[in-house]
Amino acid sequence: MRRLIAGLWLFAACTKDPSAGFVQTKAEARNYDCQRLSQAEAHERYPGVVPEVPPRGTYGSTDALICSRRVLDWGDREGRDEAILNSLGEQVSELTRLATSTAPEHTTWYVDSFYPQPQVAQKIAIAARVGLVERGQKVSDRVPLLGGGDIAVLARLPPGQAYDLACRRYFAESVLARGEAFLALMIVDARESQLHAGVCLDGAWRWLL
């Protein structure tokens, strides 16, 4: 009898299944972010929804598929922006962790991001500033700028040379001084959806990731 009830329950549960079916299309089903957890872990996180593991074990499934509907559907934003923003927290956290390990304590940080969409670039820069502040760093709101002549030259160089030269110019023009570091976050190829970063410190450019 228990098996029959379990089977009927499983059948009824299909109506809540996040996969495509009678009630939702494949495109709609893709807008769920899911993860599979053990029943014990799922119960710990969602005690009202997932029952506790019985002390004598269970028959059948002992894990749970936890899904949440995305706030913005895939496709609402441009693909690269979506991919970057979707993992912005993790990417920026990793990059700021690496950045802080390159500079001495009490360094003042300047941050800018180089990304084709200005709105997304701004979000990246703000996330990096917040990430640095959370790590106890002193962060300036000011963005270091170079003159028009420098920009004209830099724009013609490939990224490998442009950032290095820009860093030297920042220092030569006293835009940055000793004890100040510039963290730049960027993509270097239009086909990428991952962020790279480099640090300009004492006139020397260093790629982080």
Next chain:
Amino acid sequence: MIRLLVISFVAAAMSACVTVYQPVTTLQRPVTVDPGLPNLEGLNLLVRCVPSGDGADQGESEELCQNMQQLYSNQGAKVETEVPEEEGGGATKGGFEDWGEKAKPDLVIELRARRLHWENSPVLWALCYASLTLVPAITEATFAQDVSIRDADGFLLIQDTLQARFIRYFGLGFWAVNGLLDLLVRPKGQGLVGNNHKTDFSRDFHGQMSQLAFHARMRERVLKSFEPEPVRPVEGQEGGPPPKGKAKKGSAPPVTAPPAPPTPSRAPLTAPPPPPPSGSKP
């Protein structure tokens, strides 16, 4: 006549399967590389498909490696494949590899499949047969594909896990209703009956694998501070890869634009690598 009808019904019922594919983790992430373009031009890749118990046996691993070879070859890479005899055999595990007389690859892509979940209720199968397959029997499995990409020295460039869930409904009623919905209601590309799950999974998987390989390539270049890549003459041609274009962005250093579209002849991709649950595995 009745016997013929019964046989036809049984035959129809036996083949009445609908497999639904659902991307679980990262497979639905947007892809910004076009797998049809030479994103990996001039690279030497080693693709290693490690067989692992529940996830992929030796044969499936070989099929996966062949598939990846075709995927990356179409993007301009020179691809070697390797399927270790058993789990762990010949795999990097992050250590230094002695390449000996073999050509040192630029990237080593290692794939390991795992089966995370398997559900197949005997009660539902009993109900299915008792109702002449009007009540569907449901078999569900979730697979994970662990991808790690290293350089030839074993430095880890990219690590990711792609997860997919496959739900197979067996039953004439379910199949017939979905067939009708595909025909009359669902827009093109949203159908569930037939091999749609394979097409969808293949598109997602190939897209993500292309993106990961491209990211690894870019990360390697950045970590090496854009050292000039060694010029590898292509067969029948001289010189290296074409120079990349540049895009200007405000007062910032430039973000490079994608290279010009290539025009090499490319073979079409074959069937997707890991098959959905077939019910043959306990």
